[in-house]
Amino acid sequence: MADDPTGIGYCHAMPAAPRQPRRAKTIAYRWVTYWEPRCVVQSKREDDPVEAFARLKEAFTRRLNKLLAAGIAWTSILRNDLDSPLATGTEFDRALCLAIERRRCRMNRRKGEGKKYANRNRKSSKQGPQRP
16 A cells, blocks of 8 residues: 555545646745745754755755645645745644645535535425325
8 A cells, every 4th residue: 555656645646737836936936935034033043044044945945846746736835834944844744644635535526515515405304295
């Protein structure tokens, strides 16, 4: 099961491709506008701020590539801050597994078809006897 590409933790076959960034500019914009200021503040707390900042930037790139390779939608990455270079490795792995599981559970769902609407299409037994 571990080598099976359809198992949990791998990119599942999806009917439509998830929304991904179109260019590297989008990824660079995410780094510059959102994570770079936070990483600068965090790196100044270290003994060697330049090395700490380089580690955080490399972690961001590595994690984002891993998320995109797993087929996680760009909107999910943005909404849940999955690409955070400030999270520990364990936190990132847990977030990645949860994102894959959420995507797997929500595949092929259609709006209005769930437990809430399950009895809507059935004839109610309260209507009384049916006439032939």
